[in-house]
Each structure stands twice: as C-alpha cells, then as structure tokens.
Amino acid sequence: MAKMILSSCDFRNSESAKCIYDHLPLPVDQCKVLYFPNEKATEGAIKSKKFHQRLSEFGFSKENIYVFNYFSPAEFDVNTHIDVIYISGGNTFGTMKRIKESGAETIILDCISHGAMYIGGSAGAHIASRSIHHVAKYDHDTYGLTDFSGLCLLDGVLICHYSNLREKDYIALIEAGEQNVIKLQDQDYIVFDI
Numbered sequence: 001m002a003k004m005i006l007s008s009c010d011f012r013n014s015e016s017a018k019c020i021y022d023h024l025p026l027p028v029d030q031c032k033v034l035y036f037p038n039e040k041a042t043e044g045a046i047k048s049k050k051f052h053q054r055l056s057e058f059g060f061s062k063e064n065i066y067v068f069n070y071f072s073p074a075e076f077d078v079n080t081h082i083d084v085i086y087i088s089g090g091n092t093f094g095t096m097k098r099i100k101e102s103g104a105e106t107i108i109l110d111c112i113s114h115g116a117m118y119i120g121g122s123a124g125a126h127i128a129s130r131s132i133h134h135v136a137k138y139d140h141d142t143y144g145l146t147d148f149s150g151l152c153l154l155d156g157v158l159i160c161h162y163s164n165l166r167e168k169d170y171i172a173l174i175e176a177g178e179q180n181v182i183k184l185q186d187q188d189y190i191v192f193d194i
Contacts, residue, residue, distance in 0.1 A: 007189035010121025016189040028059035038090020087124030156180025
C-alpha cells in the first residue's frame with residue numbers, strides 16, 4: 001500500500017518536511033523521485049537540470065531524480081521503478097492542464113499502483129483531490145481547462161494555505177454540499193494510505 005502526504009508547503013516547511021522524511025519508503029538519498037514541474041517550467045528549464053538541483057537540496061541524489069518533460073513525454077521510460085511522485089506548488093490549473101495533456105496522469109496513477117508514495121504541496125495537494133474547481137478563488141484559471149477533476153487520490157477537496165481569510169470559502173463549500181473539505185494551514189500536512 002502506498003502513502004500520500006499532502007501539505008501547503010511540502011519541503012519548504014520544517015513540520016511538513018519532517019513528516020515527509022519520516023514516511024519515505026527509503027532514506028531520501030536512495031529514493032527514486034519523479035518530479036512534475038509546475039506550469040511555469042519551460043522545456044529549456046526542464047532540460048537544464050535546474051530541477052535536479054532543487055530536489056538535490058531536499059536530499060535526493062541527482063542520479064535518482066527524474067523530471068517529467070511535458071514537451072517530450074515519451075522520454076520517460078514507464079518501466080522505471082519510482083519510489084516517490086512529487087508535485088509541488090504553482091498554478092493548480094496550469095499544472096493540471098499539463099499533466100492531463102501530456103498523458104502524465106496515467107504515469108502518475110501507474111506509479112502509485114506499483115507502490116510509489118505521492119507528495120503534493122499546494123497545487124500538488126489540490127491536484128490529488130477529487131476536484132480543483134474551487135481553487136479558482138486562489139489561482140487564476142487562464143489556461144482554458146475544462147475538466148476540473150483531480151487525480152481522485154483523495155475523496156474530498158482541500159483548501160491549502162488556509163487562514164481566517166478563507167473561512168467563508170470553506171463554509172460555502174460545505175453549504176454547497178461538498179463532502180470532506182480539508183483545511184490545510186501552511187504548517188499542516190495530512191498522511192493517507194492509498
């Protein structure tokens with residue numbers, strides 16, 4: 001059974017980072033991680049190894065870091081064993097559009113079905129849920145996304161970066177009949193078996 005850790009700040013918050021490190025299936029430097037960059041990533045940035053450097057700062061070994069190239073999705077060898085799927089913050093709609101249009105959704109779900117842990121921070125946490133429609137209050141959907149379904153790893157929806165300023169959004173979701181609305185402040189994280 002795989003684990004899923006969702007947070008607002010993933011490795012950028014000491015509490016959620018500790019949770020992630022404590023739950024990794026192997027020591028961090030031994031984990032093979034497949035990282036999905038956010039909507040701002042250009043093909044040049046993906047090929048430049050800048051994301052490898054970023055993930056190595058979190059303790060992953062450069063030889064165990066795989067960065068998904070949305071512009072050439074066939075480059076990823078689907079037979080590669082992956083220990084961790086990681087999607088960090090960014091614009092939820094832009095990142096989800098890239099995931100859906102590149103076929104990455106299938107790769108993510110396949111890796112998880114083979115035991116890969118899912119780490120989602122902010123946009124990556126929203127993407128794991130049933131729907132991202134409500135995130136339009138925080139992220140501008142200028143990407144023309146028409147399918148607002150998430151990966152459905154979580155049967156519910158999240159409000160990341162929760163504060164009193166988002167309380168009315170939480171109440172509106174509940175009043176609209178949304179089941180299982182989870183509030184995540186910046187220091188919060190949740191762990192699930194999936």
